[in-house]
Amino acid sequence: MIRVARGIDKDAVRNARFKFGEGISVGAALDGKDLLISNVKDDPGFVPVVKDGEPIHSQISVPMKIEGKVIGVLSINRIAEPDFTTDDLMLSSTLATEAAMAIHRAKLYKFMEELAT
Numbered sequence: 001m002i003r004v005a006r007g008i009d010k011d012a013v014r015n016a017r018f019k020f021g022e023g024i025s026v027g028a029a030l031d032g033k034d035l036l037i038s039n040v041k042d043d044p045g046f047v048p049v050v051k052d053g054e055p056i057h058s059q060i061s062v063p064m065k066i067e068g069k070v071i072g073v074l075s076i077n078r079i080a081e082p083d084f085t086t087d088d089l090m091l092s093s094t095l096a097t098e099a100a101m102a103i104h105r106a107k108l109y110k111f112m113e114e115l116a117t
Contacts, residue, residue: 023047025073028061032070034093035061038083054079060092064100071100 002008021030024045028035037059040046048056056077064072074096078084 024059025061025075028063028075029070029073032063032065034063034089035059036084036086036089037061040077057081058083060084060089062089062092062096064096064103066100066104071103074099 024037027045037043040056040059057080058078061073061075063070064074
């Protein structure tokens with residue numbers, strides 16, 4: 001399931017369906033490891049979300065974790081060369097960590113609000 005996407009047709013996102021264990025992002029979630037795929041068309045795990053859109057060239061997928069538990073995956077796609085670099089991967093990992101902490105804090109805040117009422 002895709003919860004948030006930018007630069008992808010809204011209907012494609014809404015209709016995107018994956019089999020359990022299918023896709024690069026799912027692989028990152030299941031393994032809990034950052035992935036940098038330089039040429040997705042050569043990767044057996046790649047599943048295109050948009051069938052008729054611009055082809056994706058490279059992808060970064062980074063698990064978003066809280067206390068060691070994966071709560072989501074940050075995936076970034078590039079439609080043209082150059083490939084992503086290890087610096088891009090490190091930045092993406094930092095962004096995923098910050099996003100996971102923000103989501104966690106928002107859930108805690110909501111929980112505390114509910115307790116107060």
